[in-house]
Amino acid sequence: MTYGFSFVPGPISWRFPLAFQFIFIFILYGTVPWLPESPRWLIARGRVDEANQILADLEASDIHDPYVITESKEIQWAVEYERENSVRWRDLLRGKTGNQGGTCTVRRLVLGMGTQAMQQLSGINVTSYYLPTVLIESVGLSNSMARLLAACNSVSYLLFSLIGIPNVERWGRRKMMMYAAAGQCFCYLVITVCIRYTELPGYAHKDEIAKASIAFFFLYYVFFGIGWQGVPWLYPTEVNSLSMRTKGAALGTATNWIFNFMVVEITPIGIESLAWKFYIIWTLFNGAFVPVVYFFYPETADRSLEDLDRLFRENHDIFVFRDKDAIHHKRPQKYVEHMEEQVRRNSSINPHDLSEAARKYRAGVLNKDRDSDEKMEYKADV
Numbered sequence: 404m405t406y407g408f409s410f411v412p413g414p415i416s417w418r419f420p421l422a423f424q425f426i427f428i429f430i431l432y433g434t435v436p437w438l439p440e441s442p443r444w445l446i447a448r449g450r451v452d453e454a455n456q457i458l459a460d461l462e463a464s465d466i467h468d469p470y471v472i473t474e475s476k477e478i479q480w481a482v483e484y485e486r487e488n489s490v491r492w493r494d495l496l497r498g499k500t501g502n503q504g505g506t507c508t509v510r511r512l513v514l515g516m517g518t519q520a521m522q523q524l525s526g527i528n529v530t531s532y533y534l535p536t537v538l539i540e541s542v543g544l545s546n547s548m549a550r551l552l553a554a555c556n557s558v559s560y561l562l563f564s565l566i567g568i569p570n571v572e573r574w575g576r577r578k579m580m581m582y583a584a585a586g587q588c589f590c591y592l593v594i595t596v597c598i599r600y601t602e603l604p605g606y607a608h609k610d611e612i613a614k615a616s617i618a619f620f621f622l623y624y625v626f627f628g629i630g631w632q633g634v635p636w637l638y639p640t641e642v643n644s645l646s647m648r649t650k651g652a653a654l655g656t657a658t659n660w661i662f663n664f665m666v667v668e669i670t671p672i673g674i675e676s677l678a679w680k681f682y683i684i685w686t687l688f689n690g691a692f693v694p695v696v697y698f699f700y701p702e703t704a705d706r707s708l709e710d711l712d713r714l715f716r717e718n719h720d721i722f723v724f725r726d727k728d729a730i731h732h733k734r735p736q737k738y739v740e741h742m743e744e745q746v747r748r749n750s751s752i753n754p755h756d757l758s759e760a761a762r763k764y765r766a767g768v769l770n771k772d773r774d775s776d777e778k779m780e781y782k783a784d785v
Contacts, residue, residue, distance in 0.1 A: 404420050405420050405550075408420055409550055440453070440457070442454035442457050442458050442475070443478050445457070446478050446479055447482045451475070454478070455475050458471045458475055469746045469750035470746055473745045473746050476745075477709060477745075481645045484646060485646045490508065490646065495508075495509075507719060510715075511643050511644060511651065512643065512651050512654055515643055515651045516654050517700075518655070518700075519636075519655045519656070520659075521692050522631050522635040522662075523659060523665075525587055525627065525688060526666070526682075526685030527627055528666045529670050531560075532667055532670070533670050533674075534552070534553040534556060535549040535553045538553070538617070538620075541602075541674060541679070542598065542613045543601060544613070544617075555621075556624055559625070559628075560628050564628035564629070566628070566629050567630065567633050570629075571633065571634065575702050575731075575732025576634050576637065576638060576700070576703050577701075577702050578732060579630040579631075580631065580634055581693050582630060583626045583631050584630070584631070584693050585690075586622070586623075586625075586630075587623055587689040588686055590623035593616070593619045594616050594623075594682055595679060595686055597612045597613070597615050597619070598678075601613050601679075602679050637703075638655075639655030639656075640652045640655075641711065642701070645712060648708070701714060701723045701729040702732055704732050705732065705733055706738070707738075707742075710735075710738045
């Protein structure tokens with residue numbers, strides 16, 4: 404659309420492509436009221452029965468199913484745990500994590516922020532924001548051809564981004580990030596070499612070299628769309644502890660946009676000042692991401708939030724590659740067995756007892772001044 408309207412004179416050439424995006428906003432605005440609330444949000448507000456019904460609907464079951472009961476009890480425990488153990492922002496900034504130190508709070512925050520920083524330092528917005536500029540100034544294409552190729556690249560980016568959605572659980576976060584970073588490093592390496600010869604005075608095959616670099620700009624989008632487009636947004640919400648999940652997601656998002664701003668600001672200056680050498684920076688960054696992910700990043704695919712809390716409680720070594728349970732893309736067997744045991748226990752629960760526990764929980768949420776004996780009784784029920 405942007406390419407097509409670039410041929411239209413006047414301000415409509417940029418106003419219409421911007422205004423067109425309101426269509427998607429209207430769709431969201433019109434459909435969100437029909438979405439069910441999150442069971443965790445409902446339980447946090449004492450609406451346990453509603454949460455149980457949504458959990459049952461998601462599992463195509465009923466509220467007395469042992470698996471639904473297990474899920475509900477785990478969420479109730481997690482919400483209570485978050486309420487009692489959440490670390491305040493001012494304490495976090497001073498390095499004080501209270502009794503959360505044993506679950507590696509700061510380390511997990513840094514891991515989540517790191518994925519967002521790496522996404523931007525992979526050089527995506529060198530090409531996403533400035534691809535026409537790059538193709539004109541570095542490759543030597545005409546303005547019209549550069550815009551057309553940028554439009555084609557955006558469409559291919561969309562298509563390849565869709566591949567990651569159904570495969571993110573099958574392949575795992577670590578593999579997607581490592582393989583994609585290696586592919587991106589290779590693409591930027593070839594782009595750097597090609598642009599070096601394109602800018603070399605007197606070189607006889609500039610047109611052929613320029614075309615080769617264009618192919619690797621397209622290939623770069625393939626790797627990034629599959630591996631780094633979505634995973635960095637998932638990881639901060641998965642790796643952080645139950646009591647720090649919202650803060651971890653917030654810090655991750657802030658990190659993404661801070662680095663985004665930096666990359667967008669330096670790119671035009673870097674292309675003008677460094678020419679082909681500017682692309683060495685992104686080659687080195689992408690190459691460095693492979694060992695960083697391999698050594699330091701645990702797998703979060705096919706795990707529950709409780710599984711990850713258990714992992715960080717039991718393993719304080721920052722080098723996770725030595726722990727098979729931490730890096731395998733499938734859920735560790737010991738976590739599966741623990742879940743199955745909880746389901747077996749809950750299969751014998753009387754529905755009346757569960758309703759009574761939920762009633763006590765609601766009373767506890769609405770009445771903050773309950774005595775400690777009742778609180779302990781409630782926790783025992785849950």
